[in-house]
Amino acid sequence: MAVDYKDIIRDLRNKIYKPVYFLAGKEPYYIDHITDFIEENVLDESEKAFNQTVLYGLDVSVTQVIEICRRFPMMANHQVVVVREAQKLKKIEELLLYVENPLNSTILVIAYKYELPDKRKSLYKALSKRGWYFESDKVPEYQIPGWIDRYLTDRGIMTGVDASKLLSEFLGNDLGKIANELDKLIISLPKENPRITTDLVERSIGISKDYSPNELWRAIVYRNPLKAARVVNYYASHSKREIIILIIPVLFSNFSRLLIYHSLKDKSDGNVVAMLKTYPGYVRDYRAAAALYNVGACMNIISLIRSYDLRAKGFGDAGSDAGDLLRELVFKIMH
Numbered sequence: 001m002a003v004d005y006k007d008i009i010r011d012l013r014n015k016i017y018k019p020v021y022f023l024a025g026k027e028p029y030y031i032d033h034i035t036d037f038i039e040e041n042v043l044d045e046s047e048k049a050f051n052q053t054v055l056y057g058l059d060v061s062v063t064q065v066i067e068i069c070r071r072f073p074m075m076a077n078h079q080v081v082v083v084r085e086a087q088k089l090k091k092i093e094e095l096l097l098y099v100e101n102p103l104n105s106t107i108l109v110i111a112y113k114y115e116l117p118d119k120r121k122s123l124y125k126a127l128s129k130r131g132w133y134f135e136s137d138k139v140p141e142y143q144i145p146g147w148i149d150r151y152l153t154d155r156g157i158m159t160g161v162d163a164s165k166l167l168s169e170f171l172g173n174d175l176g177k178i179a180n181e182l183d184k185l186i187i188s189l190p191k192e193n194p195r196i197t198t199d200l201v202e203r204s205i206g207i208s209k210d211y212s213p214n215e216l217w218r219a220i221v222y223r224n225p226l227k228a229a230r231v232v233n234y235y236a237s238h239s240k241r242e243i244i245i246l247i248i249p250v251l252f253s254n255f256s257r258l259l260i261y262h263s264l265k266d267k268s269d270g271n272v273v274a275m276l277k278t279y280p281g282y283v284r285d286y287r288a289a290a291a292l293y294n295v296g297a298c299m300n301i302i303s304l305i306r307s308y309d310l311r312a313k314g315f316g317d318a319g320s321d322a323g324d325l326l327r328e329l330v331f332k333i334m335h
Helices: 005-013 028-041 045-051 062-069 092-099 122-130 141-153 161-171 175-188 198-205 213-221 225-236 240-263 269-276 280-292 295-312 322-334
Strands: 020-025 052-056 079-084 106-113 133-135
Touching: 005 028, 020 028, 020 122, 028 079, 028 106, 028 133, 028 175, 045 052, 045 079, 052 062, 062 079, 062 092, 062 106, 092 106, 092 122, 122 133, 141 161, 141 175, 161 175, 161 198, 161 213, 175 198, 213 225, 213 240, 213 280, 213 322, 225 322, 240 269, 240 280, 240 295, 240 322, 269 280, 295 322
Parallel strands: 020 106, 020 133, 052 079, 079 106
Antiparallel strands: none
C-alpha cells in the first residue's frame, strides 16, 4: 500500500531505506522534498562521487536505469540512483523487471511529477503492494490554511486563523511557493515570541486583508461597486503578473464553484462545503451569488474570464494594460 510522507522522512532519518521509492502525483512539493532529502543525506560527501547518480527521464531508457541500479556501490553501503522527470521516461512499465528483483544496496528514486502511473499496470501493483509507492496529491484550497498552520507548528511558530487564511488567499495552493514565503517570514520573527499575525503578513509580504482577491469576489456578489473599484485600483497599481496569478484565478474558481452550487440538489451547508471544497463561512456568499447569477450567466462569465486571462497574458492583445483589462472585466461581470 502507499506510504505517508512523514513516515518516509522518519525512516530516512533513522537510516531505514527501501530499495525503491516511486514518488508520483500532481503536487511536486513532497516529491521534491523526499528526493532532495535522499540526495543530500543518505551518502556522505566522500561517497557521492562514485555512488550517486542523477538521471533525467527524457535522456535515458529503462534499460540504462536498470543497468546502473544493478551496479554495486564502491567503498559504501549503498548507491543512490535518482531519476528526475521520470514521467518522461519511455516504457516505464518495464521497470517491473527490476522492481521484482531489486538490489538491496541500491536506493532507486523515481520522481514522477505532475502525473500518475497507470494503476492498471503490474508496475503500480507491485510497487504499491510492497509499500514503495508514494502519491503526492494537490492540497485543496480550503485546506491550505490548515496546512500552513501545521507547517508553522512543526517549526515552533504560532499563527492566527486570519493570518493563515490571508496567506492562502494570496498564495493559492502551490505548496512550494507557500513554504518559500513562510520561510521568509520565519527568518524575520523574534526568537522570544515567534508568532505570525495578519499585520506581520501585510508588512512583510505587502498584501492586505482589505484588498484580498476574495474581497473583490464578495464585492461582486453583494453588488458593492465602490468596494470593487477600490480592490481593482489597488491591483491595477501593482504589476501585471500579480493581476494574472492572484485575481483572475480566484474569479474563475469562484464562478466555477457557483456552477457546481447550481447543480446541487442538496444545498445544506455541510453538503455545499463538501461538494465545493470551500470554507463553511463562504457558503452564504455562494447563496447570495446564486441569486444574482444563474447557470447561463455563470457560463458566460467563465468564458469572459478566460478571454481576459489570455489578453492579460498578451495573447492577441499585447498592447492593453493589465489593470485596464481587470477594470473592464469586473465592469462586464457586474453589469
